[in-house]
Amino acid sequence: MFNPAEYSLDAAKLVISILTPITVAFVGYFLNQRLKSIDNAQWQSRKITEKRIELYDDIAPDLNKVFCFCTFLGYWKDISPQDVLTTKRNLDKKVNIYRHLLSDDFYELYNEFIHLAFTTFTGWGEDAKIQAWIANGMADRRIHANYKWEAAYDDMFQENTIASSKKFQQTYFDMMNALRNCIGLDE
Template sequence: MRKQLTVNADAIGQAALRAGSCAGADAFLLVGPFMQPINNPWNSLEIVKLVLGVLTPLSVACLGWLVARRLKRLELVQWTNQRLIEKRLALYDAVAPQLNALLCFYTWIGYWKDISPDDVIRAKRELDRTFHIYRYLFDDDVYDAYHTYIHALFDMHTGPGRDARIRSLIQAPDGDRSVHGSYEWKPAWSDRFATANVVPKGDVLRHYTQLMERLRVALGATR
């Protein structure tokens, strides 16, 4: 009986050993593949390559968009400046002859004999209208120079509803407007002159030159 128990025990032990061996083998086979190290430097390098591969095209696209946007703005600024210069040049073509006519009349030079008092008043009205309408297309120094020039030529304080008076002489060492003019003199024109506070010809020329210099700078013209 004892021998039989011993044999059974041995058999059970051997079976257990065989079962344990198989279970251990299976466990090793199942666990083995999951035991590889996860901190492999080659895996990190591949991730970096992948990230760079995605970011590089995006960076290039963003840079291209920013450059294109900047160029578009520059083109718009250049176009706007060009249009502004063209408009200023058109205004210069309109006012320059009138400003010069006033200079000739007040300094008794050039074609002053062909400029009547009516022409002078008309030129002032048109110049005032132009400079007031387009004042903000120019820098303030342009309007200030015009304001100084026109106030040197006219007496503005003549009363409500009355035209400004011409600050010049009718008869002067340079000539007589009522006689030497190419137009027919009208006696009523005498009231249009303010002969008490006449600005010297040198000051008239100086104010005119300053105004024309300001206009030249506004046009971007160099001498």
């Protein structure tokens, strides 16, 4: 004889036995898609971090070169005025090309640092002027430089104390910290 309760139980078992693998397949598919998305995001983040580290390795020594030249620190005797102007142009090019991979904080501090070290827009087709002393106390670039001083170097300067000020030094350190932070090496 036909028992509706037994039929309902058998039908429920059949439906559950069919729906279970389908549900597992759907859950597995969506979980797999989510894991792929997470893996892709991690890959992108890793590539961006690698590029930022490459940029750090490329621009940090040049930033230090400008800093040393302007403050008579480190290897300033080895850096000619022409070298520092060439370094500025290269830095401007790299920083502006990769601006969107670097933090806004770094970019703003970079611009502040460059404008403390150089007077820009000095005339159509003219190079920036270096805002540092040719001589500062006992240190005289014309005498102590490890290269031959040329008279034309004098015209590359707009002498003042801005580049050797505490503000210049603090801006340099803040900028380097911002560069470090934007590659993920927070304090």
